[in-house]
Amino acid sequence: MPKSQKSASDNLHLQADVLVLGGGPSAAWAAVAAAESGARVALADKGYLGTSGATAPSNTGTWCVPPGDNRHAVVERRWQRTGELADQRWMLRCVDTAYRNLLRLSEWGYPFPSEDDGRLYIANLRGPDYMRFMRRRVLLAGVTVLDHHPALELLSDGDAIVGAGGVARQAGHDWRVDAKAVVLATGGCAFRERILGGTGLTGDGYLMAAEAGASLSGMEFTGKYTLAPYGSSLNKGLPFRWASFHREDGSPILGPTGEPLRNGIGDREDEVARALIDGPVYARLDQAEPALQGWLRQGQPNCFVPYDRAGIDPFSDLFRITLRAEGTVRGTGGIDIVSDDCATGVPGLYVAGDAAGREIMTGAVSGGGAVNSSWALASGWWAGKGASTHAKRRAGKAFRGTVQPLGQAGLRPAATPRADIAAGEVIEAVRNEVTPLDKNFFRSGAGLEKSSERLESVWRDVRDHLRGEGADKVRAREAASIAAAGRWSVASALHRTESRGMHRRTDLPGKSPALAHRLIITGVDAFRIEGTPERPAELAS
Template structure:
């Protein structure tokens, strides 16, 4: 078992930790320390499991939630309010959401937010005499979640990214292997079950809090045989000041947009306005904005709700409510899209035994269909799916009895990207990242999609993937970079393969060569594979979607 001295650094001094490689055991391993991972760890521990949480950064501070304020899909248990909440985005999401799952998330989110106030003592603001639970301040939320899970007995290894899943002879997930950044040494964990809460993939776009989100969990799941779903709905871009990484898109509902010459850019502030912005950025390179439609009360609420949005403005002496400032679009991928690991059960089990997925790592189509954004549904899905995955993983681990730590293990990624030893054919992760920047970041490839641009981009990504697959792995920190690069390339290939298969425009998956909605394609698409990719409509016996 992992001893006290090998947990996260209580003294803050990494030199106080024994640097020897670790060989650990746990009932449940949770990979990822954002809200989904924290709720998974908490729930598994409360179910009696010995839980180890592994974070690429420092649990409680890394990831997009910890970097700012976020709304939460918190709705009172009133039938009319719940009905309105579920119906509000169904058309926007292409009618691919599932009412049963949406109702489950509303129930679980309501319970969890109430527990956050009573058990974690989260200081919700009081509005009209009642605690306002439709949002949280990310830094305070995640600080309290870290404290809460540690009180529940969860052990934490910070700065310890997972590198691959470990499986037994039957293909059941039985642990993980990873790297401890601050000690430059490896670790292995034998476990009864694993929850992947590693976040989505923002392709190192620079969006605030998202550089830890390189899609690692989806790659590891696919290597073990899991499937993905909704990957065509992964082209989310957030509006940000050109001098900032904060993508608080909701504030731009109060904005007016302008061309570089100061003339108004019509349509940029409407539904679909990001398409207008993208086209103008491609044409002229500049779009200006002023949040001039917010009244004084709204301005005060904005500053209170997202103070870090205003920091760069204040430092530069710009008043965003009266002056024009340049904006850009930052890729947020599956962090704000809906694609991810396909869920095969109510407990967020994947199609691989012993493996569970939660939060942005898992598909959000079940409650959002083909469209979502920041906060709200995403926050609710993180805490709900984390709760279910933690409970399911604890139950699965308990069912194995004493055998769960005695299985012979093999790396699921042993023949994949990052496998092998140092050598002259080792992959160049920096070169792979440059290909990602060239083939995935540009608006006219990923956002304004057309088959004539998607196909050559996919061919280039396939070429890079072949290089990664055939390369020898680096060790230590270089292994982390190589695996991250491989995960981003894999994500992009699944994304473009699904986008080419959906020959229509639905939700956020827009095709310039197929601009119409096709009623015959009202179904979710499953995608998978590593070297040879495949895609197919989800099985016909899936839960009926909302009409």
């Protein structure tokens, strides 16, 4: 028996200036930034602030570029790798704000390691420690933290977003927070791949934002996969920088120059992916010198948990590997940002972290852990400040109008709910189109057309008939979010008739100069795709 049960009459109803949805780093930074501006802040997360998201279980580098003359050159070099879609102005302001927040962490007493000369090394954040530390900072800032309070939908008064509602899944009642501004920091969509953070990262914010009228950007860039021991959750590529790779018969997998592959990350993932489509692949971390082996073990302890528990010595034994799909978590698609304060174009709605489109930061290539981590440090800060400013401007008008809940698919189906349309089957059907290597790592127009047809059929069932009751409300909404994200991704991939970065079209290799711009997708049931629109450079909502 659960210890606490509440009846419907115990429903939670709060008021706040700023409501942050999410429990990862960008949510924490948004909450701290808004509270620092004097806003009353509530943070509602699906899981637990401190363990939720992709960062908490990981050990992540940051893109840490100290101020100085060199900064422009570093950004320029990184931009060269982004498939021409990133924006150097955003990259520069991101490294600037991220650096300041890393210093803030150091001032607050986060236990960074030291370099040999005694200086703190602030360019790396150990996930469990970092997020536990951030939880304390959020609480110290006076934020009301609602753990295990998944949001189901946004609320609108017709002019602006004025809060959100959901279920308190452990207490068993509904919740609603009326707020003058909302920050979506709900993370990316991992399409339920079993990766670190993957269970909760179902793209909920994308669907909520799109229902409110926001656009998404770069949803075709979901072709990032990372190596992991077979069957494990450890989508951490770093140790495979020093590995050899072999087929079932023991023959080595060769790199593009015909030499045996000795580094499986970055562009070399293509060779591993090709081999994995043919059959099982095995690896051994035999390119790591003994000193490096020790640093890897001590510095990346989570990566070694699967080996130790399975009784494998990865430096001498061959072990089976897989490529884990990472959707928009390490992909770059997400909610389109329209101004420097991370506004979405929908009044009162802001976005941070992986919920936001990151093409402006890293274009058509993955930002990996480092860029995404710095992006969370910076975008969380801007979104929190932006939401707080919006809340102040709206003070007189807040909480007066009639409030409409905006949730549709998975929550309020268009036709009669049907018990035979189940969340788990919807997710499996979507996964079948957007995770297999031969459909999504290597794409083709014909394959995408077929996937699109199947996803349209899945979507019609979701739109018209999917609904969960009680605890299954969240599951139904997650399935609807995954279905929407899959559909947007395949539609955008069909629209991008070229190859660029992680979008690899076998039928259209090579970049097309005419497509050196972002693709913006707008609408839920009926949607349209456009090239990057011209827009004013600076415009607050």
